[in-house]
Amino acid sequence: MSFKKGALLLGTVMMLLILVLGFTGALNISSFRTSYTDSLVASYAVAGSDGVRNIEYALKYGKPLENFNDMEKILTDIKSISPGIESVLVVSPEGQVLYNHQGKVDSEHLSPEILKKLRVDSLAESDYRYVAFEGKYHIFLPLVDRNAKWVGSLDMVFNDQVIESRVSIPKAESLQYLYILVALAALLLFICHIKIDFLEPDGQLKKKLFLAVVLSILTVAQIAYAGINYYMYRNVYYEMARENTMVTANIIQRDIDSVVSRGVSYNELYGIEKWMQTIIKSVPQIDSITISDDNGKAVYSTDQQGMQLEQSKDSAYLYSLPLKTGGGQNKLTVTAGINISLSREYIKQKSLAIALDALTVLIIAFFFMVEITLFLLVYIKQEVNRMARAPSSEGQRKKIGSIDAEMIRPLAFFYFIASSMAASYIPLIMKDLYQPMWGLPKEVVLGLPISAELLCAALSIIITGYIIERRGWRFPFFSGLIFMGLGLLLSGLAWNGEVFILARALTGIGYGFSWMAMRWLSTSPTQQEEKTRGLSAYNAGIYAGFNCGIAIGAMMADRIGFSQVFFIALMSLLIVVAFAFSFIGKVESEQEEIKPDFIGGRISTFLLDPGVIFFFFLITIPLAVCSMFMDYFFPLFGASVGLSTSDIGRGFLIYGLCIVYLGPWLGGFVEKRLSPWTASLLAAFMTIGALGLFSWRGGTVMAIIAILIMGLSDSFGTVAQNNYFLSLPATQKVGESKALSYYSTVRRLGQVLGPFIFGALAILGAMRSVGLISLACLALLLMFALLSRTFVKSATEVNLPG
Known part of the structure; x- marks a missing residue:
């Protein structure tokens, strides 16, 4: 391999390697930043909710928010138990700042951009929301009066540096590992460049060997980096969970101590389990909260099994603090405790997300590597041919155009x-x-x-x-x-x-x-x-x-x-x-110039042909409607059951991988054994069956399985339906190009109807609406199978394109 050609290929591979590993690292860092922000905000919200209860208690007895004498003390208490919080405000629904932790405020308003991001019209329906603006985070907790009317919000403000200081440590470690792996991969690529002959005797590149070597190095580097990040961030998420649990535990300890110190016994803490459940709902890192007496016996617990099993839990996932009790304010002893159990499931989910992101990026990298390499090979081929050619003639110009047309793939x-x-x-x-x-x-x-x-x-x-x-x-x-x-x-x-x-x-x-x-x-x-x-x-x-x-x-x-x-x-x-x-x-x-030979009345003849009508209305449009299960229904369903946008995207990726890797094999296998008519029916039954399967069981797993089946169906069904349509007598008369343009248009019109149909039936519920669509499409497909039988003979006798 020439030095110039080898340098170009190796340089491109190294750039791609850095891009892939850098993208993986950026995803992990970004995920951790988001998770840490959510966790920290949830902990702050627990502190703020205590102040919200005090404010709302007064509001329910008629105290006006605009004239609240004890507000300074309440806001100061919130700030004192929330390390990192810069200021605590009370704002009106219109964004006017009424109070801060130093007292009453006049003529100060929040930025309209904050209110726009916050979507204040729906704030009252949530426990809390937060927005980032100009390097600061604002956590809003709604305040309601005795009529359950939203009258204002508590706004807790902290600087972005609070988050950045925590994120910078794993970011630096991740970058160090990235540099090491890139250097090792570069060394390995250079050795392969020297030791392995990638050229054929005629000077052409051995594509399969080159791709195998490059993709192997890229895969090993990506897996190594993913493994390093997985174990590093698993520990980081654990430490993050403990840190934020400590903040929450201190708030709980303070609140319970303040009640018990007034002489209230533990047996009189009515409703405390419900209160602890609201904390767990807000802070996903916490699995359970248990209050024990001076003998270590669980008195209250959010976990029904916690009353007996608290002592058997792993101490690494258990955070304990003492509680004060006694006969009065002047006679207090430490005789009880609060035990907060970290959620193993939370840490497991975050670790799994890292692994899934790494796998997804590896798949992306594979596609990129193949496409970029093929592009470079075509480009090098063009350069070699261009240098070897004399000034082009007209005939050569057309040849150049033909070679350039290979660039349609990239x-x-x-x-x-x-x-x-x-x-x-x-x-x-x-x-x-x-x-x-x-x-x-x-x-x-x-x-x-x-x-x-x-x-x-x-x-x-x-x-x-x-x-x-x-x-x-x-x-x-x-x-x-x-x-x-x-x-x-x-x-x-x-x-x-x-x-x-x-x-x-x-x-x-x-x-x-x-x-x-x-x-x-x-x-x-x-x-x-x-x-x-x-x-x-x-x-x-x-x-x-x-x-x-x-x-x-x-x-x-x-x-x-x-x-x-x-x-x-x-x-x-x-x-x-x-x-x-x-x-x-x-x-x-x-x-060659296309001469329209099928115009006027002959177009209507084609569109009114029974075979064309059966195909368009009984199979093309119904399957196009079904395809909106993935494009329209799945994103909304996935979001409703808690799937992340990344997970929804991976559902689409499953479909795409079926088309790319199973399509060529299944298409050839089916074409050799089934006629286009039979293969079209099989694929259609699979698609409709996928929707029926989801309507039968429902749930995330069934939705993913349905998408997988649809991918398998379309991997050979699209070609089969295309071939069947081209075999119809009316299609052969109009011509392949014209007929396919009509087919494409009708299919897209069916897809246009899909969201309307899915949306109109949504009132029945997810499973029932999908089930009804699958039954209707099944009835139409059976009609197609019966009515189109007279056209099967012509479909199997013509010489169909591969």
Whole structure:
């Protein structure tokens, strides 16, 4: 291998290695920061809730919030038991600061940006909320009067440095391990470069050997880094849980001591178990709280088994503090104690999240490594051919265009990374922005952004076909990038549901233009062999980009929020623009001019053909509706049962992996043994059965299994349905290209209907609504099986494309 070629490949591999390990480290650090912030805020909220109870007690007896004489003492007490809190405020619903821990305040207001982030209209419905603004965190606890009316909020403020000081330690350790692993991997790559001959005798690169070596080193480095982070952060999460449990324990100790010191006996602490349960609900690191007497016997416990098993618990997960008791304020002895048990499940879940993130990043890295390496190989091949060629003639110019067309795979890869980043949580964003709209049920409104995007994509695909015939592929492609860029920008800035729907409609227009232009570009060569290779490369790029985009977007959304991901997707789209100008811009059209020979009345003849009608209305549209189980239903269902955005994204990733890795094998296996008609029915029954399975049992596991089955179904079913449709006599008359454009449009229109149908039936409950949809689609599929039998013979006698 030449020095220049080897340096280019090895340099790219090292950059990818640093990117992958750095992304993994950043995810872990970000996850820990989020978890630590949530934990610390929960501990502070416990301290604040004590003051809230005192304030609300006075409010319920008619004391006005605007004239509260003891407020300074209450706020000072909260601040004194909350290390790290800078100030404690009482604010009105409009954001006016009424009091701080130093007394009454005049003419001071919170920033409107804080109130906007807080969404004050729903604060009264929650126990507490917090927002970050200009380097400070504000924890808001609602205050209600005797009529349960929200009259103000307690605002506890602390500096971001409180969190940063704790996060900086594991961050530094993680970076040290990153540097060590990168250095070792670089050394190993260099040794392999020297010792292993990656070139064929004719000078071509041994692709399989090169990819095997590089991916092996990358995988080992990623697994090693993931393992190091797993064990390091497991200990860090344990220490974090103990620290915040200590804060909570001190607050509980103080509150109980203040009651008992007034002469109240332990047997008279009525309602204390209910109070302790509210603390556990707020602080997930705590598993149970037990109060024991002077003999060590449990008197009160949030854990029914804790009354007998408290002593058997691992001391490493048990935090104990003494409690004072006695006959009065002047005669106190330490005779009792409070035992707080740390939650092993919490630490286990956080550790598991680290492992899942590492596995997800490894999958992403695999796709990136394959796609980047293949891109480099094509690029090097182009450079070698360009240098070996004399000044090009017209015939050579076309050859150059054909070689450049191989770049459609990395182009599709980068494009679908950008376009897929937000695909797994569009309904969740609409849920956050929800306001009643046009008299529609809430569940239907949540699906409007998806429906608007798909509808506009379907319409723009139709328009793009006519534009390409007249102006070529460049105009719709780059126009699509502009529309998508505007859609992504507006999606990130959306301040209400209507704006978000408009943003997704613009994104759909851009998607339809660019998707159709790239598809046309992939089939532009006139030779069937090159056309097939181009289309295969395009499809491979689509699924690799989809998988990477979904996973990256979902994991980032958990760390930086939904809106920020749209801006990152927009920056990724700029990479697509630069790539297209650099590597695809010289591609020339080699397709012969398309002469419309199927117009006017003959279009209606095609659309009214019984075989086409059966296929569109009895199988295409029903399956398109079912596909919205993943795009619309699963994100909302997953969020309702506590799945993180990352976990929802991993559900989408399971589907994508089935398409990529099982599709080629299952497709070939089914094609050899079943006719397109039979394979189409089998795939459809699998999809409908997946929904039926979820409706039977429900739950997260069944939802994931349903997505897995749908992935298996689509891995061969899409090709089978495509082949069956192309075998219909009416399709052969109209021509393959025209027929497929109608098929694509009808399928997307079915997807547009999906969110409406799922949303309209949501009133029945998740399981019943999905079950009803699966039964309706099953009935339509059985009708298709009966009515289309007369077309089976023609479907099996024609020479179908592979």
